[in-house]
Every structure is written in C-alpha cells, then in structure tokens.
Amino acid sequence: MAERRSGGTPPSSTSTSRSGGVRRAMWIAGLGLTGLLAGCSAGGGEESGGIHGGEASLVLPDFTSVSFFGMQGNHLLMIGLLVCLAGLGFGLATYRRLRDLPVHESMREISELIYQTCKTYLIQQGRFLLILWLFIGTVILLYYKVLVGFSWGRVAIILAFSLIGMAGSFGVAWYGIRVNTFANSRTSFAALRGKPYPAHAIPMQSGMSVGMVLISVTVLITDFVFRQIEHRVLRWQK
Template sequence: MNKLVKFLLVVCAGVAVSIAVSSQVLASEANLIIPDLSSVNFLNIDGRTLLLYGMSICLFGFIFGFVQFMQIKNLPVHRAMKEISELIYETCKTYLITQGKFILILEALVGIIIVAYFGWLKQFEVNKVVIIIVCSLVGIIGSYSVAWFGMRINTMANFRSAFASLRGKPYLVYDIPLKAGMSIGMLLISIELFVMLSILLFINPQYAGPCFVGFAIGESLGASVLRIAGGIFTKIADIGSDLMKIVFKIKEDDARNPGVIADCTGDNAGDSVGPTADGFETYGVTGVALITFIILAVSDMTLQVQLLVWIFVMRLVMIIASSVSYWINGLIAKARYSNVTEMNFETPLSTLVWLTSFISVGLTYLASYLLIPTLGDGTLWWKLASIITCGTIAGAVIPEVVKTFTSTKSAYVQNIVNSSKEGGASLNILAGFTTGNFSAYWMGVVIMILMGIAYGVSAQGLSALMVAPAV
C-alpha cells in the first residue's frame, strides 16, 4: 500500500508539472459544438433522422452477436470438458475482477486530473466536468464489458470446438471459432456506434464535446490496462507454466495440473481480453478523432453536417457488409466442407476477407454517391470513397502478404522447418529472423503504396473544404 501511495504521489507531481506547462493551451476537444444534423437533407431525409434509422442497424448488430453467442452456448460439449471450461472461466473472471479494481483506482487518479485540468485550468462549468468524468466511466464500462464478453464466449467456443473435432470432420472446428469471432466483432462495433450515435443525437450539442472526450478517456484507460496487463499476465502465466511443465515432465494438456489452467487463463487474458478491449477503444477514439477533425478543419456548417453524417453512415454500412459477407461465405463453406475429412482452414477465411472487402468497397461507393453527390465540385464523393477503399484493400492485402510468410504451406515456413532439421537451433533462429524481416519489409511496402494512393487522391481538391491547407 505504501508503494502505491508513493506511486500516486509521483504521478500527481508529474501531472501538476504538466498542467503548469500547458497553462497557455486554450483549445480542447471538449469545446467542440456539434452542428445541427437536421439542417441538411440526404435522400429527402434530414441527417438526424437518417442516423436515427441507422441505430436500428446497431440493434441488429446486438441481436446478431447475441444469437451467435446462444448458438455456441447450445452446442454439445462433454461434461468433463465443460467442467474444465468453467474452471478456466472462473480463473479468468478472477483476473478480470482484479483488473477492474485496479482500473477504478486509476480512474480516481484520472478523475483528479480531469478536475484539475478542465475545472481549474480551463475554467469549465461544474456540470461539464461532471459529464466528462461520468462519460469516462461509460467508456471504461464499454471496454470492460466487451472484454468480459470476449473472454466468456471464447472459453465456451474453445471446448465446443475441441469436442466437435472428435467427429473427425474439420468443418465445425473452423465454423465455431469463426462464429465466436463474428459475435465479438459485431457486438463490439454495435455497442461503440450506438453510444456515439446516442451522444450525437440525444445530447445537447453544447455538451457533446465533453461527452466524447470523457468517453475516449475512459475507453482508452480501460483498454490500455487490460491490454498491457493482459500481455504481462500472458507472459507470466502462460510461458511460466509452460516452462514448469517441461521441467516436471507434465503433459501439455493434463487438466489436473494447475499450470495448464494458468496457461489457458493466460492465453485468454493476452489473446482475448486485451485485444477485444483494444479493438473497442481503437474504433471509438478513431471516431472521436474524425468528429474533432471535421468540426475543426471544415468551417462551413453545411459541409460539417454532410461529412459527419457520411462518416457514420459508412460505419453503419460496414456492419451490413460484414454480416452479409459472413452469411454468403457461410453458405459456400458449408456446401464445400461440411462433409469432408480434410480442409485448408485458410481458404474459407481468405474468401471471407476478400468477399467482405469487395462488398464493402461497392457499398462505400454506392452510399457515397447517394449521400454526397454534389459535395465540393461534384467529384469529392468518389474521392472520399476511394480513400476509404485504400484502407479496406489494406485489410485484405496485408493478410495475404503475411500468409506468404506464415502459411503452413509457405516456402518460407518450410525453409524454417528444414533449417531446424538440418542446422539445429542457430539456423532455425537465422531462418526465422530472415522470414520476419522479409515479412515486415513487404508489409511496409504495401502500407506505403496504399497510403500514397490515398494521399494522392486527397490532394485532388479536398483541401478546398478545409480551413487551412495540409501541413
């Protein structure tokens, strides 16, 4: 406890110095005022009403995720497997409860900083400071709840996949984990969008800025703790227990060994809890950043509304694209693989990624043309859609590049295997480093090319909308 007190005192001292240094800073995202979204019509529907309709898509995402969850829960599983699954879940639950208490301690510290910065330095009204703190708690609850959901569904899906594998048919081993991933993803995005749309549509525009800032602070705090702590826990519980299993010659999956439970708990903490919370935070703060950029960079109120509505419709369209692609790919995969005894799991996954990308790109251009056909000089709708498309293509191309170096049938992977057989540990390490460097290089090349294309498109007239040219 004394160490914790000392740590908090040091942090508070650092914060005091930071506040003193930033005393001349006058601007803040919390000062943003959201324009009247109903002032502009899209397809004969005002922007506010259009986004209200869009909230039904968020509700669809909730239902989709919950239905997937119940389908997994109702799958058959051996009684002994279920007992071990629940034991791992209880251990993960203990970990998450402990992290939740730690997050609340940090939130108390962050609350002091918020009061000092916004209340004392920025001279905000008391109600605005309270709103920031309350919304930061909402952000924490969001990150924490989706992390808990991800942990719960993954512990269920793991053992149901293992039990399904006993049938000797690989399709369910592919389908169950994918179903769990889609459930987490759809629920995560839908919750995030629902909260942000609620702030845009139902909160007084004068207070929307503080709401967004508080929400971003909270979800960033929750995600960073769960991500960092999850990574540390993985290293300690996972790798530590693996080493002890080797030392004491214990079988890898002997559930009677506490180290195996610690191993599985570490996997869930590092590979499920952390990334789920991180995904929630990343999607949220990106949205806040886009809102901030549009309001600050574009002076014309009408253009602000057009771009804000367009951005959120694009996000809603992606939910539709993902669900439709998953459904189509599921029909194709089931027809091809439901009765086979061998399958390459990468094939249907790659098909899903590319199918989602193509549908997303098509819907992006279609929705942009319908919503903002006259924006700027009349060509900005396809330019903005093209910039988004570069990001969508990156999501499809980068996995293909990575697969070149990590696929089980990859020449690079086979080279590592042969190096291990012929040259021992040293050659294995060298082969791995070489493959890793090649992989990083080509990933960097792909990202640079797509970013260059996006920048080139953005230079074709988008600056005319901005208050100042790009730096």
C-alpha cells in the same frame, strides 16, 4: 553485533532510508504533476477566450439542419440505432447457438474453470482501473474546471463518459471471455468427429459474435452522444 562489526547498516536505518526515498519519490511525482498542469494552463484560460484543441472542443453540426442523400441527419442517426440493436441481437443469438452446441462434460468443466480464472483476473483488473481512474479523474477535473474554465455540467459529462467508456470495454471483454470459453470446448468436441468444417465454423462464429457486440456497443454510445447531448454542446459552443 555482526552487522556493526562489519560496518553494516542497522535494519532500522535501512527502513528509514527506504521510507525517506518513497517520500521523495512522491514529492517528485507531485511536483511533476504540478508542472504538467501549469504547462497546460498556458493553453487554458477562459473558455470564451479562444478555441481550444481536443475532443472536448469539437464543433458538432446541427443534425436537424443537414441532410444526407435526402434524409435528415437525426433520422439517419435513428437508423444507426436500429442497426446497432440488430448487431447486438445477432451477437446474442450467436452466443445462444454456441452455448447450445453439444459438448463433453469434462470439456465443459475445463472451459468453466478457464472462465472462472479469467473472470477473477478481469474483476481484479477492473478494481485497479477504478483506482487509476480516481487519479485520472482528478487531473481531468483540475484541467477542465480550473485551467480551461468549463462549467460543472460539462466537466461532469466528460467524467461520466470516461467511466462509460471503461464500462463498455469491461463489458465487451467479459462477453468475449464467456463466448470464447464456450467456443473452445465446443470446437474441441466437434473436432473429435474428424470433420474440418465444424472446427472452422465454431471459432469463426464466436469471433463474429464478439466483433458485432463490440462494434454495436461502440456505435450505440457514439450515436447516443450525438442525439442526446448534441443540443447542450451546441449551446456551450455559442
């Protein structure tokens, strides 16, 4: 009664207007996405009709027919795999060394509490990224299959490696959180001795461990792409 006397809007009318605004926003977003896909179709068309830009149309060389410093390309990629495995081994060995360093029990409990909090946030972020990927994957599917005309196998590889890239970033972030929480508590305990070197060396070792694992995982995935699906890409490009 007071709202009607003062000329206010009833609550039901307010909720209806809000829901109508949400519907209009969704329609506008849908129209914008349709316009974006229509604009992309101008550069799409048939796959064999021309050369398309982007990472999906990179021209890869035949690594069996080229050599670097007298070494065949495939053999050089194999050495790269060994280097990546060595980097992963170095990172994991540093992780174990940091874990086994002496630490006070109260500092350990605080570091574990920080780790559990960060892990909860990371899991929640991963769920959000998966929901976001559903929308991005739909756009990728519509663009490369409908507009560009790629085969189902090629589109599946693009979608699969988009997930692999997300999983790699997620895993390295998890590893970094674990190592850094180890290093923080160990550094705090080592600093109680009054010696500057342990307080400097422990954080540096944790950073080296995370960096080596990150680089090794990235190069390992790239090397796997070149070795395993290179012949398929060459067949598609022909």
